[in-house]
Amino acid sequence: MSVGERLDDEDTVVMSLKLYNTLKKKREEFVPLEEGKVGIYVCGITAYDVCHIGHARSAVVFDVIYRYLKYKGYDVTYIKNFTDVDDKIIGKAIAEGTDIATISERYIKEHNEDMDRLGVARPTVTPRATENIKGMIRLIDTLMERGLAYVVNGDVYYSVEKFAGYGKLSGRGLDDMMAGARIDIDEKKKNPYDFVLWKASKEGEPWWSSPWGNGRPGWHIECSVMSQRFLGDTFDIHGGGEDLIFPHHENEIAQSEGATGKPFANYWMHNGFIKIDSEKMSKSLGNTLTIKQTLVAYHPEVVRFFILQRHYKSYIDFSDAAMAEARMGMERVYAALKGIKDARGEEADLSDLSEKDLDKEDEIVFEKVRTLPDRFTEAMDDDFNTPMALGYIFDIVRVINSYLPAKESPFTRGMLFTLSEARERIREAGKVLGLFLEDPDDYFAKDQEREVRKAGLDEEEIERLITERRQARDAKDWGRADEIRDLLVGKGIILKDTPTATTWKIG
RNA sequence: GGCGGCAUAGCCAAGUGGCUAAGGCAGCGGUCUGCAAAACCGUUAUUCACCGGUUCGAGUCCGGUUGCCGCCUCCA
Numbered sequence: 001m002s003v004g005e006r007l008d009d010e011d012t013v014v015m016s017l018k019l020y021n022t023l024k025k026k027r028e029e030f031v032p033l034e035e036g037k038v039g040i041y042v043c044g045i046t047a048y049d050v051c052h053i054g055h056a057r058s059a060v061v062f063d064v065i066y067r068y069l070k071y072k073g074y075d076v077t078y079i080k081n082f083t084d085v086d087d088k089i090i091g092k093a094i095a096e097g098t099d100i101a102t103i104s105e106r107y108i109k110e111h112n113e114d115m116d117r118l119g120v121a122r123p124t125v126t127p128r129a130t131e132n133i134k135g136m137i138r139l140i141d142t143l144m145e146r147g148l149a150y151v152v153n154g155d156v157y158y159s160v161e162k163f164a165g166y167g168k169l170s171g172r173g174l175d176d177m178m179a180g181a182r183i184d185i186d187e188k189k190k191n192p193y194d195f196v197l198w199k200a201s202k203e204g205e206p207w208w209s210s211p212w213g214n215g216r217p218g219w220h221i222e223c224s225v226m227s228q229r230f231l232g233d234t235f236d237i238h239g240g241g242e243d244l245i246f247p248h249h250e251n252e253i254a255q256s257e258g259a260t261g262k263p264f265a266n267y268w269m270h271n272g273f274i275k276i277d278s279e280k281m282s283k284s285l286g287n288t289l290t291i292k293q294t295l296v297a298y299h300p301e302v303v304r305f306f307i308l309q310r311h312y313k314s315y316i317d318f319s320d321a322a323m324a325e326a327r328m329g330m331e332r333v334y335a336a337l338k339g340i341k342d343a344r345g346e347e348a349d350l351s352d353l354s355e356k357d358l359d360k361e362d363e364i365v366f367e368k369v370r371t372l373p374d375r376f377t378e379a380m381d382d383d384f385n386t387p388m389a390l391g392y393i394f395d396i397v398r399v400i401n402s403y404l405p406a407k408e409s410p411f412t413r414g415m416l417f418t419l420s421e422a423r424e425r426i427r428e429a430g431k432v433l434g435l436f437l438e439d440p441d442d443y444f445a446k447d448q449e450r451e452v453r454k455a456g457l458d459e460e461e462i463e464r465l466i467t468e469r470r471q472a473r474d475a476k477d478w479g480r481a482d483e484i485r486d487l488l489v490g491k492g493i494i495l496k497d498t499p500t501a502t503t504w505k506i507g
Numbered sequence: 508g509g510c511g512g513c514a515u516a517g518c519c520a521a522g523u524g525g526c527u528a529a530g531g532c533a534g535c536g537g538u539c540u541g542c543a544a545a546a547c548c549g550u551u552a553u554u555c556a557c558c559g560g561u562u563c564g565a566g567u568c569c570g571g572u573u574g575c576c577g578c579c580u581c582c583a
Binding site for chain 2: 025027042043044045046051052053054055056057058059061086087088167170171172173175176177219240241242243244245246247248270271272273274275280282283309310311313314315316317321322324325326328329332335339379385387388390391392393394395398401402404405473476478481482485489494495496497498499503504505507
């Protein structure tokens with residue numbers, strides 16, 4: 001069996017990965033350049049500010065793509081850059097009276113913290129623009145030699161009219177764009193859409209020496225250089241937010257293909273945006289939400305779940321209500337995982353369980369559970385359909401929930417084996433999605449702690465009241481017990497009475 | 508003005524020509540309970556914005572209408 005294929009039990013079924021290629025505007029079968037290997041480049045952040053949930057979406061989406069490609073058995077090289085020289089970084093450095101390295105270092109560190117908390121795996125390499133200036137100068141030089149770039153007063157511009165394929169990614173021709181141009185006419189440029197490759201430095205700005213004088217790179221050249229450096233002239237997948245399609249990715253193609261004469265990336269993938277309360281998130285609207293703010297209010301897996309419940313290409317609408325729903329959904333899965341955990345008990349050694357332990361009823365459940373990996377793969381092979389993959393996980397959750405409470409402790413070996421299988425299969429899919437990876441008790445403990453903090457409640461006071469209610473109930477003093485219950489409900493606390501204890505949660 | 512996307516139950520959301528239109532949330536019914544709640548189970552779209560067309564067959568393809576949205580400027 002070769003990589004990228006799975007063989008079914010009976011007949012040979014080639015399950016190939018299909019993905020939507022922005023370049024072709026259609027879904028295509030994914031065929032890597034080199035069998036068994038994938039090179040993927042995703043545009044990273046400009047390190048001038050803390051990351052917002054839009055960054056989180058892009059990071060989580062491509063994290064899942066990266067993990068899934070590895071799950072399929074590919075040897076994946078995943079490159080995500082940091083832009084650490086740029087107008088905004090320079091502006092901030094000047095404002096703070098420091099240098100750009102201090103600024104970019106600070107926000108790269110913040111970014112990495114955010115990613116770690118979101119459970120986003122580190123890419124294979126995270127190159128920085130300033131480490132690749134020489135490569136940029138070489139690439140610009142090649143573009144000059146090929147007649148695709150020109151110099152004006154120490155600035156170097158790319159001449160878009162000289163590149164025949166300009167507009168092929170964004171699907172717009174230069175003529176179309178000129179018709180409704182909303183851009184400023186810059187006298188220095190031959191065409192308004194020409195973009196800067198190298199900028200002559202102004203007083204007080206960082207600079208590197210170049211054949212065109214002291215300056216710094218333009219906004220687009222770094223990605224052409226870093227992708228080529230780590231993945232070669234042509235590579236498999238290039239990703240980023242949909243806003244980058246034009247001009248950034250269009251310009252990358254012009255730079256790279258203009259210089260090498262070879263195709264740049266074979267597949268282009270773009271994630272959709274996050275809106276907040278149905279509005280576009282932007283600094284001008286003042287409705288940006290940072291990852292750190294989001295994680296104060298929600299468990300990182302709830303954030304991931306929220307993102308993965310929608311297909312990566314469509315926009316998603318962030319709101320407290322939507323996040324509350326995501327939290328409820330996560331709770332459902334974790335509740336099932338807790339049921340499995342509790343059934344198994346802490347101590348028991350279950351390593352010698354096998355299919356031989358299954359009775360007829362166990363077998364029916366076991367067979368359903370065992371279909372999860374194939375169904376998960378089917379969904380993910382279909383342009384990374386994470387909503388469908390999650391739907392399949394919920395199907396298994398329902399199967400287990402129906403099976404579990406019907407049983408009385410002690411559990412038979414066959415039941416324990418079936419439950420173990422369910423847990424493992426959910427965990428296997430969860431590892432790709434970055435979900436359901438916590439111990440259920442830890443998950444609920446953290447969730448409760450977070451909710452208590454958000455509601456500004458006093459946990460000890462709640463516990464004291466619950467104990468008092470417990471005592472009242474034991475004494476069959478229903479009046480007092482209900483009085484306390486009403487008090488707690490008034491604070492948003494939901495009591496969970498079981499025969500042996502009362503626990504609680506915030507609803 | 509140019510380019511592109513989307514419209515599926517109360518809400519969110521899969522579905523890209525053919526079994527009974529996934530799944531989640533909310534709602535309703537049931538189990539449980541001192542009564543509740545929580546949890547679990549069951550249930551909730553003869554129908555996919557509207558009109559026409561292609562086809563043996565369309566939510567899925569084509570044309571039109573309406574309504575939202577994105578990009579064209581740094582932006583994930």
